[in-house]
Amino acid sequence: MKELSGHIRENIAGSNRIFYVYCFILLVIAVVGLSQAVKSLAFGHGHSTMSDMVPWGMYISGLAFFIGCSAGATMVGLLIHGFGREDYHPVGTRAILLALLSIFGAMNCVMMDVGNPFRAMKIPFLLRNETSMFFISSSSYMGFMTILGAELFMTIKITRGKASSRDKLLAKLLAIVAVPYALVVVHSFTGTIFGVVKAREMWNTPLLPIHFVTSALASGFALVILVTVITSWIHNKELVSMDTFNHMGFLLLFFLIATVFIDVFDYIILSYSATEEGMETWHLLTGRYLVTFLINMGGLFSALTIVAFKKGRTPRGLLYATSITLLAIVAYRINIISVGQLVPLYPELGELEYIPNIHEVAPFIGLVALLMFIYAVLTKVLPLEDKVHASHT
Amino acid sequence: MDQKKNRDIHSRHIHRRTFLKGAALGLASMALPFGTADASVWEAFFQKHYREMSADDKRDVILRMEKEYAKAYDTKFNIKTTKPTPGVNFGYGLDVSRCIGCRRCVYACVNENNQSRDPQMHWITVLEFKKGERWVNVFEEAKKHYNPETVPEEGHFYLPVQCQQCENPPCVKVCPTQATWKEPDGIVVVDYNWCIGCRYCMAACPYGARRFNWAKPRVSKEELNPETHYLGNRPRYKGVVEKCTFCIQRTRENPGRYPACVEICPVGARKFGNLLDPKSEIRYCIENKRVFRLKEDLNTLPQFYYFFAS
Known part of the structure; x- marks a missing residue:
């Protein structure tokens, strides 16, 4: 413990001014943005553009996106411990941190969205309904955070060379258990939150849980790659080898193909829909939501094209491909939540509208800034694989 | 000088147990309502589910609510808990x-x-x-x-x-x-x-x-x-x-x-x-x-x- 606190102090002392300025800017954005969330907490969501007919907005899109981003760590953990890919080891702790922060972000999106966040904290201890997908998925996030927290603890122990063989075995078990837990429980059930809603044409499909799994893998792994590339550039040294970057690109290609495959056939079937709701959904996607629809599908196809070629699986190519992937998945999350609700339940309700205003956007930006701030501080103070390795050599 | 430095480090050292205690208390406090945290707020926070309330529980809850509403709206409220009549749908x-x-x-x-x-x-x-x-x-x-x-x-x-x-x-x-x-x-x-x-x-x-x-x-x-x-x-x-x-x-x-x-x-x-x-x-x-x-x-x-x- 004493050694760890010494390491933390040493790292903070060794930080340059740019780091402090960066953290300060993030903190200011976080405070300003999240103050809007406090306002909502005190006075309600009356100032937002959500309504009784469009009850879910940007926060729920954020929940779906952040939860998806947590999938990256499980893949990296599986590659290291399940498939013995030691070359992924330098990004192991960073991937777990990203996943933990993504879930933290997702849970905060829920807390900012609900009308009674304090009461909501009683889930799953005092409030529960086992038939509710919202209950199952939100409870599963806590389990996932526990698994990832334990994984982080073990990984740090291993990195510092303090782990016994039992610890290493436990780390391996956790990394392997995390995969089915994340894919079957966390991401599938998040998709099922929407999939079970018969009232909404765009949501009510058994494809949605599977789509949430594939898109989570794509966005989660893209986030890990993006952070690896950016970290390599900041530190002016490759965090992983070019072969590993190439392998990362291959995996991303696979996840993108799976996501595009489901998307394309889902949309083809939707475009042939003969029901009023189906026709209106397609009409919205190709009309008012054409921009996000194009960013979603065009982005996925572009990213897929980049990583399909060996030249695209270099750090620069991956930077473009992962950024586009993340943007495309954000667009998908916006479409699925917004368009899903904008089809009127009765035609006489007229054309529904949902465009998030500053009162919703500001807390969201504040939350992202807070997550980036926490990530920056944690990667500074924690003994990460690349830093420890560098100090040994 | 070295001794002084060591003493400073030790004085700032937090034991694991103390840290865990503090963290648990901090997290618990986050989950609770603050501000007007009088007895009725706590009672409301830990209130039982309506279907699990006994007649006494219901009476207590209703009394508390009638008081709260009377204070908030300056009106005397009558809150009933009439049960469904058997054989009625x-x-x-x-x-x-x-x-x-x-x-x-x-x-x-x-x-x-x-x-x-x-x-x-x-x-x-x-x-x-x-x-x-x-x-x-x-x-x-x-x-x-x-x-x-x-x-x-x-x-x-x-x-x-x-x-x-x-x-x-x-x-x-x-x-x-x-x-x-x-x-x-x-x-x-x-x-x-x-x-x-x-x-x-x-x-x-x-x-x-x-x-x-x-x-x-x-x-x-x-x-x-x-x-x-x-x-x-x-x-x-x-x-x-x-x-x-x-x-x-x-x-x-x-x-x-x-x-x-x-x-x-x-x-x-x-x-x-x-x-x-x-x-x-x-x-x-x-x-x-x-x-x-x-x-x-x-x-x-x-x-x-x-x-x-x-």
């Missing part, structure tokens, strides 16, 4: 051929059920349809708020929509906290003290029948109806969902009264009664008129029947 009928779209039902409901006046909230929505047009053709030209000089407007018919009190309610299944459930007499109710305001029930309701308190509901003292039911028209809070309860505070009385919307309807388009009573008016309508239910394909089995008497 409420059903509702609406004669589409008679409805003239006057919206008297909407405002009678607002007055009876203490719905917020600012921001305005209506549990009943009256939809205006053009006769002879298919729904899909009117998407672009539909008017959300019809406002002609007189109703009924020539060539139009009206369809009031409210909670359909489904036999197979999707809202109940999806609620993460069991804050909404179906009572034995067929009424789907909400416990405003259990609702976390996630609005999943609203997203799942195919009839758009649920309303959320986006801000603190406001009703002036003069407009308040102090005769309330715990599961019905008692004043609501910011951040909770509410809906039609077939005027539970009236219909569960002995002798029961009609819901406010049925009572006010000037053309007698609204019918209400016990579905289990073969002699009731609602049973007569169902057995003798051309009835239909909204979105039957979803298998929600509404207990709200529409029909054409003429």
